[in-house]
Amino acid sequence: MSMVSIIARRELGSYFATPLAYVFVLIFLVLGGVFTFYIGGFYERGQADLVPFFSFHPWLYLFLVPAIAMRLWSEERKSGTIELLLTLPLTKMDAVLGKFLAAWLFTGLALALSFPLWITVNVLGSPDNGVILASYLGSWLMAGSFLAIGSCMSALSRNQVIAFITTVVVCFLFTLSGFPLVLDALGGWAPQLLIDAIASMSFLTHFTAISKGVIGLRDVLFFVSLTVVWLAATAVVIELKQAD
Amino acid sequence: MIEVSHLSRRFGSFVAVDDLSFTVRPGEVLGFLGPNGAGKSTTMKMIAGFIAPSAGSVRIFGRDVQQQTQDARRLIGYLPEGAPSYEDMRVMEFLRFIGKVRSLRGADLDARLDSVVERMDLGGVLQQRIETLSKGFKRRVGLAQAILHDPQVLILDEPTDGLDPNQKHQVRELIRGLSDEKIVVVSTHILEEVHAVCNRAIIVAHGRVVADGTPAELESRSPTHRAVHLHLAEAYAGAVAAIAALAGVREVRADADGKRLLVLPHPEASPLAALARLVHDRGWVADELHVERGKLDEVFRNITREAA
Numbered sequence: 012m013s014m015v016s017i018i019a020r021r022e023l024g025s026y027f028a029t030p031l032a033y034v035f036v037l038i039f040l041v042l043g044g045v046f047t048f049y050i051g052g053f054y055e056r057g058q059a060d061l062v063p064f065f066s067f068h069p070w071l072y073l074f075l076v077p078a079i080a081m082r083l084w085s086e087e088r089k090s091g092t093i094e095l096l097l098t099l100p101l102t103k104m105d106a107v108l109g110k111f112l113a114a115w116l117f118t119g120l121a122l123a124l125s126f127p128l129w130i131t132v133n134v135l136g137s138p139d140n141g142v143i144l145a146s147y148l149g150s151w152l153m154a155g156s157f158l159a160i161g162s163c164m165s166a167l168s169r170n171q172v173i174a175f176i177t178t179v180v181v182c183f184l185f186t187l188s189g190f191p192l193v194l195d196a197l198g199g200w201a202p203q204l205l206i207d208a209i210a211s212m213s214f215l216t217h218f219t220a221i222s223k224g225v226i227g228l229r230d231v232l233f234f235v236s237l238t239v240v241w242l243a244a245t246a247v248v249i250e251l252k253q254a255d
Numbered sequence: 256m257i258e259v260s261h262l263s264r265r266f267g268s269f270v271a272v273d274d275l276s277f278t279v280r281p282g283e284v285l286g287f288l289g290p291n292g293a294g295k296s297t298t299m300k301m302i303a304g305f306i307a308p309s310a311g312s313v314r315i316f317g318r319d320v321q322q323q324t325q326d327a328r329r330l331i332g333y334l335p336e337g338a339p340s341y342e343d344m345r346v347m348e349f350l351r352f353i354g355k356v357r358s359l360r361g362a363d364l365d366a367r368l369d370s371v372v373e374r375m376d377l378g379g380v381l382q383q384r385i386e387t388l389s390k391g392f393k394r395r396v397g398l399a400q401a402i403l404h405d406p407q408v409l410i411l412d413e414p415t416d417g418l419d420p421n422q423k424h425q426v427r428e429l430i431r432g433l434s435d436e437k438i439v440v441v442s443t444h445i446l447e448e449v450h451a452v453c454n455r456a457i458i459v460a461h462g463r464v465v466a467d468g469t470p471a472e473l474e475s476r477s478p479t480h481r482a483v484h485l486h487l488a489e490a491y492a493g494a495v496a497a498i499a500a501l502a503g504v505r506e507v508r509a510d511a512d513g514k515r516l517l518v519l520p521h522p523e524a525s526p527l528a529a530l531a532r533l534v535h536d537r538g539w540v541a542d543e544l545h546v547e548r549g550k551l552d553e554v555f556r557n558i559t560r561e562a563a
């Protein structure tokens with residue numbers, strides 16, 4: 012068993028040692044349902060797909076994922092366990108990856124628990140299950156990127172509230188940058204290159220692309236590389252702020 | 256062997272550890288003493304590889320803590336100040352986690368777990384969440400975690416803080432019971448502890464070493480070293496003057512009632528024999544007569560005040 016998986020197991024265990032895990036899953040499913048049925052008009056649309064469910068995911072994650080990520084490192088710092096963890100024979104990257112993996116698997120679990128919706132659309136009609144599967148995958152990848160950002164913000168502060176807020180802000184920027192409102196506002200004066208660059212950094216753009224059922228390499232690579240970069244940044248931040 | 260050479264650590268412009276050098280050899284139990292804020296914990300954090308030095312280096316059996324970090328860490332068991340642990344875990348679960356990270360597996364791990372649970376007397380709380388334990392038990396869990404892999408080098412930052420007298424005794428026994436090839440560095444504010452377990456003591460102040468020697472050597476620097484306590488049954492007339500006239504006596508201090516006397520010797524002199532003879536010749540009745548070894552806390556106060 013590698014160090015990463017030992018760390019990840021411990022972390023996952025601690026999610027379920029407190030009500031945190033159950034509360035998170037419950038809120039995720041309830042909000043997902045509310046968005047799908049009331050705001051998304053699941054029945055009214057009369058279409059057998061999960062577009063109303065997935066299209067709200069970026070907004071759902073914007074508040075729920077930072078709640079998971081904020082404790083990743085802030086708590087270790089606050090309680091002093093970071094001193095224990097980082098004097099054990101493992102590398103910082105082991106610890107960063109282990110913690111991230113646990114959080115990512117956990118959001119994956121929450122996502123998977125929305126399966127009754129999938130069953131419902133399959134009972135009501137004949138949806139394109141390939142598209143739905145791609146949407147699930149895209150949503151999970153996007154959650155990973157949100158988490159990686161949160162991991163880095165959490166490493167920056169011993170205060171979980173600050174970690175939460177900064178994560179929301181940074182994630183908001185990444186989400187918003189593909190919003191038509193923003194791009195239209197820029198459209199008047201900014202050079203096309205800049206607009207494209209900003210749009211290409213957007214979670215929305217890439218997630219929408221994947222959830223149309225086309226798992227494009229570009230979009231997958233976007234989320235994966237964004238995650239890798241933010242995790243590497245986490246390790247650097249920990250190295251720099253170790254003594255505090 | 257721990258080789259600390261020219262170790263310094265600054266926090267901004269504040270120098271917490273200032274060009275510290277010392278070597279600890281196998282078999283040595285080093286008491287690391289100093290006033291609050293002297294830089295003890297900061298030094299221990301650097302030895303354990305938690306924070307990087309601003310200058311200088313630490314080697315653990317030849318492995319540089321900054322360069323061969325993992326190799327060095329494997330040799331060390333570390334109890335950080337305050338004994339932090341994952342409070343939402345159960346004791347057994349936590350120790351098992353540490354064991355796995357320490358690459359202990361299967362029967363090996365079980366045997367080590369049994370051994371530390373017995374040594375730290377944790378049998379009754381194995382399934383309890385750490386957050387619900389008393390302060391002393393938390394400390395014991397921290398100690399158990401540090402000795403789990405039977406390390407060559409033990410770095411313990413205030414290990415007996417918050418323990419009851421029985422447990423203090425047990426921890427001292429534990430440290431004394433470690434084999435001769437081990438190295439222990441233990442910081443403490445309890446100076447009797449130094450007597451009880453350490454065969455060497457270093458006093459630091461303002462991040463610098465101000466004294467280094469065996470506990471007995473340090474005690475001999477006390478003004479009351481080899482002083483004699485004499486408790487007479489009554490206040491005999493002329494007793495103080497007669498004692499003060501003895502060879503080797505520098506000063507005699509008497510209590511208000513004149514029965515309790517403290518006889519301070521000149522350096523290197525030992526007035527006990529002459530004093531005993533005098534008491535005998537005069538036919539005084541003495542309730543108590545004993546030689547002071549010197550007080551470590553006096554030495555501690557003198558040395559660290561000088562350094563201020």
Ligand SMILES: Nc1ncnc2c1ncn2[C@@H]1O[C@H](COP(=O)(O)OP(=O)(O)OP(=O)(O)O)[C@@H](O)[C@H]1O
Pocket residue numbers: 254255266269271289290291292293294295296297298336
């Ligand atoms: N992260 C930090 N940032 C700024 N100053 C620090 C930091 N860590 C320690 N210091 C300072 O360094 C000095 C030494 O601290 P250290 O914790 O090593 O003292 P100590 O000898 O362990 O004291 P005590 O007996 O109270 O435990 C203190 O003045 C402390 O305020």
Ligand SMILES: [Mg+2]
Pocket residue numbers: 295296297336412
């Ligand atoms: Mg300290």
